[in-house]
Amino acid sequence: MPTSSPASSIHGVCPVLVTPFSADGAPDAAALARVVEFAIAAGADAVVYPGVASEVEQLAEAERDRLLVFARTLVSDPDLCMTQGALAN
Numbered sequence: 001m002p003t004s005s006p007a008s009s010i011h012g013v014c015p016v017l018v019t020p021f022s023a024d025g026a027p028d029a030a031a032l033a034r035v036v037e038f039a040i041a042a043g044a045d046a047v048v049y050p051g052v053a054s055e056v057e058q059l060a061e062a063e064r065d066r067l068l069v070f071a072r073t074l075v076s077d078p079d080l081c082m083t084q085g086a087l088a089n
Helices: 029-041 061-074
Strands: 046-048 081-083
Parallel strands (some): 046 081
């Protein structure tokens, strides 16, 4: 998975991205791409994915991994930080 050097400080608007689902309940990667593109176009300073707002508990580990890598490929601006959310049960 791509990594970047740690930012000296994260500031500004840092939305937790939602995970869209299709009608059959499967994660919708194309819709996630639109969510990422919207956040970037709206001027987000960083994005967080996945997180509690991402319905992360509804995803299998393989789905989370696949969507995280996918979302990271969409954040191509080196000045935009992407932070991976974390949680524990």
